[in-house]
Amino acid sequence: MxxxxxxxxxxxxxxxxxxxxxxxxxxxxxxxxxxTGMSPTxxxxxxxxxxxxxxxxxxxxxxxxLGRKSTLLAMVDAAVLSVxxxxxxxxxxxxxxxxxxxxxxxxxxARATDESxxxxxxxxxxxxxxxxxxxxxxxGRLIGIGVGLPGIVDNEKGVVVFSVQLGWKNVALAExxxxxxxxxxxxxxxxxxxxxxxxxxxxAIGSSRTAMLGFGNGVGSALIVDGEIDRGKxxxxxxxxxxxxxxxxxxxxxxxxxxxxxxxxxxxxxSEANKIRPVRTIEELFEARRAGERWAVYLVDRxxxxxxxxxxxxxxxxxxxxVIMSGELTDKFPEIYEEVAELCIKRFVWExxxxxxxIRPSELSGQGVVIGSGLMSQNCFxxxx
Amino acid sequence: MxxxxxxxxxxxxxxxxxxxxxxxxxxxxxxxxxxTGMSPTxxxxxxxxxxxxxxxxxxxxxxxxLGRKSTLLAMVDAAVLSVxxxxxxxxxxxxxxxxxxxxxxxxxxARATDESxxxxxxxxxxxxxxxxxxxxxxxGRLIGIGVGLPGIVDNEKGVVVFSVQLGWKNVALAExxxxxxxxxxxxxxxxxxxxxxxxxxxxAIGSSRTAMLGFGNGVGSALIVDGEIDRGKxxxxxxxxxxxxxxxxxxxxxxxxxxxxxxxxxxxxxSEANKIRPVRTIEELFEARRAGERWAVYLVDRxxxxxxxxxxxxxxxxxxxxVIMSGELTDKFPEIYEEVAELCIKRFVWExxxxxxxIRPSELSGQGVVIGSGLMSQNCFxxxx
DNA sequence: TCCATTATTTTCACCAATGAATTAAATAAT
DNA sequence: ATTATTTAATTCATTGGTGAAAATAATGGA
Numbered sequence: 001m002x003x004x005x006x007x008x009x010x011x012x013x014x015x016x017x018x019x020x021x022x023x024x025x026x027x028x029x030x031x032x033x034x035x036t037g038m039s040p041t042x043x044x045x046x047x048x049x050x051x052x053x054x055x056x057x058x059x060x061x062x063x064x065x066l067g068r069k070s071t072l073l074a075m076v077d078a079a080v081l082s083v084x085x086x087x088x089x090x091x092x093x094x095x096x097x098x099x100x101x102x103x104x105x106x107x108x109x110a111r112a113t114d115e116s117x118x119x120x121x122x123x124x125x126x127x128x129x130x131x132x133x134x135x136x137x138x139x140g141r142l143i144g145i146g147v148g149l150p151g152i153v154d155n156e157k158g159v160v161v162f163s164v165q166l167g168w169k170n171v172a173l174a175e176x177x178x179x180x181x182x183x184x185x186x187x188x189x190x191x192x193x194x195x196x197x198x199x200x201x202x203x204a205i206g207s208s209r210t211a212m213l214g215f216g217n218g219v220g221s222a223l224i225v226d227g228e229i230d231r232g233k234x235x236x237x238x239x240x241x242x243x244x245x246x247x248x249x250x251x252x253x254x255x256x257x258x259x260x261x262x263x264x265x266x267x268x269x270x271s272e273a274n275k276i277r278p279v280r281t282i283e284e285l286f287e288a289r290r291a292g293e294r295w296a297v298y299l300v301d302r303x304x305x306x307x308x309x310x311x312x313x314x315x316x317x318x319x320x321x322x323v324i325m326s327g328e329l330t331d332k333f334p335e336i337y338e339e340v341a342e343l344c345i346k347r348f349v350w351e352x353x354x355x356x357x358x359i360r361p362s363e364l365s366g367q368g369v370v371i372g373s374g375l376m377s378q379n380c381f382x383x384x385x
Numbered sequence: 386m387x388x389x390x391x392x393x394x395x396x397x398x399x400x401x402x403x404x405x406x407x408x409x410x411x412x413x414x415x416x417x418x419x420x421t422g423m424s425p426t427x428x429x430x431x432x433x434x435x436x437x438x439x440x441x442x443x444x445x446x447x448x449x450x451l452g453r454k455s456t457l458l459a460m461v462d463a464a465v466l467s468v469x470x471x472x473x474x475x476x477x478x479x480x481x482x483x484x485x486x487x488x489x490x491x492x493x494x495a496r497a498t499d500e501s502x503x504x505x506x507x508x509x510x511x512x513x514x515x516x517x518x519x520x521x522x523x524x525g526r527l528i529g530i531g532v533g534l535p536g537i538v539d540n541e542k543g544v545v546v547f548s549v550q551l552g553w554k555n556v557a558l559a560e561x562x563x564x565x566x567x568x569x570x571x572x573x574x575x576x577x578x579x580x581x582x583x584x585x586x587x588x589a590i591g592s593s594r595t596a597m598l599g600f601g602n603g604v605g606s607a608l609i610v611d612g613e614i615d616r617g618k619x620x621x622x623x624x625x626x627x628x629x630x631x632x633x634x635x636x637x638x639x640x641x642x643x644x645x646x647x648x649x650x651x652x653x654x655x656s657e658a659n660k661i662r663p664v665r666t667i668e669e670l671f672e673a674r675r676a677g678e679r680w681a682v683y684l685v686d687r688x689x690x691x692x693x694x695x696x697x698x699x700x701x702x703x704x705x706x707x708v709i710m711s712g713e714l715t716d717k718f719p720e721i722y723e724e725v726a727e728l729c730i731k732r733f734v735w736e737x738x739x740x741x742x743x744i745r746p747s748e749l750s751g752q753g754v755v756i757g758s759g760l761m762s763q764n765c766f767x768x769x770x
Numbered sequence: 771t772c773c774a775t776t777a778t779t780t781t782c783a784c785c786a787a788t789g790a791a792t793t794a795a796a797t798a799a800t
Numbered sequence: 801a802t803t804a805t806t807t808a809a810t811t812c813a814t815t816g817g818t819g820a821a822a823a824t825a826a827t828g829g830a
Contacts, residue, residue, distance in 0.1 A: 001401040003422040004394040016386040030777055037388040039819045067776025068826040162737055209618040232704025233594040234741045242735035243698040254735055313628040317702050319617025350627035350639055352547055356619045391786055415808055424788050452807025453795040
């Protein structure tokens, strides 16, 4: 429970006006007043402030029937910029993201899997520097850096608690990167920020409850409730890779039997396939399936079935209005989306829940993490300031 | 996004002070000021108001070391009363609940399973009337009625969307009961209010993320996040009875194969048992298991295993700090609690999640719904007023 | 032209919260 | 016992955001 003083009240109202303009622009002062219940006085004052500070712009005048025309307001997209970083084992993507989630500049490069934390961060710092300079970014408008990475991440403390993929444990990433770059740094799990990106700019715009599923190397889920990332008590919400799907099933790397990820994971699929025939890539496996080879059909069909089951189980627990499928599997083989969605609804979803949600493919796959982490860091900024 | 004006600010601060006193009483004005960051002036004014209105009481003076003694403040428990109703197929429990969740008066009676909605509500109204009169309850302090029942319930609209157990569909329960009694009525799913009760007064006090599991006739879960019931987009969050646990498994009543509830449900267990030997009650089944009869051991062990799996899966998705086991099965056979909890942690929980949560048996089983629904209706009151 | 209508700005009063100063009541030091 | 110190609570004046009403602006229609 927070103290509510005049200052807090003002900041909240500013934020409200700001968010409305951001999402409904162009919009008039009067419309904002009507929608929020604030007095026109207040809206005008806040708008004047925000304009003064360079966040807003009056665009055209429009007549809404009778009476004086309204003056429409719009965001100055470049008024707030942030950096979004996708930090993966093999590759790093960096982008400059504006207030609307547009990527105004970007770069990416390979990362050596054995590179140290410090070396990785130094390089990121240098690349951000290069990127801002070569694109003549107004660094005065750059308010922070967001980083999305695989693993359990403590957003509040800015610490990577545990990342199997990166091999990191209790790394004070935000602090270190801030020391290097000078910017505020917000970090989070990559699937969670990706979900945020889809909610703000992708396939889940307007959704008040978005469940994101990631099928790739590992299985994960993330939930956005009323625009907020649901992180769980210890930042592990959505770690569904180790939900038990078959207590008598295959052994998982984690030492338990029947973990979900054992049946969907690209890595697992390949190692299962290799018991039958040498298969190097997931593409080969899907090719063999298309060719109708029994073992490939079996393996992939089973994976798709478990994907459908996962969607159903997530829906039962979370009751979302939108489910987004994403990850390496759906990126590489977009045709499976329809198959899984149909299978899920026809075979697994309980009748009363049918029609309460939509299943959609990710729309930002390539840039989701960059956009999401960039926007997340902007949220942190506005929450504080 | 809500409008923040002075009035809102005042109500929020009042609420903050109120909640702190409720949960930390007896406490001094100074301590509240320190904790909230409000000025002593503000706290004093709010306390004066609340005292004036009869909600608070100065108790004793206590010296906290040096300086002037603090005057401790406490709630007047009977200042706010509400009615909690547990509405089940066969039986109805009614209680008068004070602000601390104490049941100050109660009654219960059988309900004919074919009784109409109106007859059921008329009877509830009459019983509430009788209860308040015979216990000399100050009806001026009675601010509302809360009802907990099985099924999908739209709390906001006050409508029972769908209840298999009661055979109701789209019943405007809150409206009807308000028309009969004159009191404000808040309704919700029984497991959800039970979770709220455990959070406020039972096994999950102090938890910021409580997952409640109900194992009985049907399987369900409920989640309390920061003291708020998580209802989902269409009030179906936690409907885990129809999560798919074995795609090639037994048929469920719902027409799908391998639903979780098919393996845990008391009804299912009995019908499975009866394929082998006539068994009338769940007690007989457990008795047979204790006697070491193979088929009974198999059926019950399988149910317990799926209960353990359910806990694991809920933990993976929600990442709670506390998991509460409740329901007819754990009420009747409390010994299974240890067995399930141990099995869950040893066999199913992923290493990084171990130690992040506690599994506890419900502490309010008999009165959870009455207390929870009563307290829920009080929350609604304070949120509005 | 004048009037009704709607949008925006200006002026001003209101009031919740705050901070400084004060009063109250205790303990510690002398 | 007396004084200094510490903490609690109250009193009073100030601050600042908001809302209400009036003023101003701009438009379409009679």
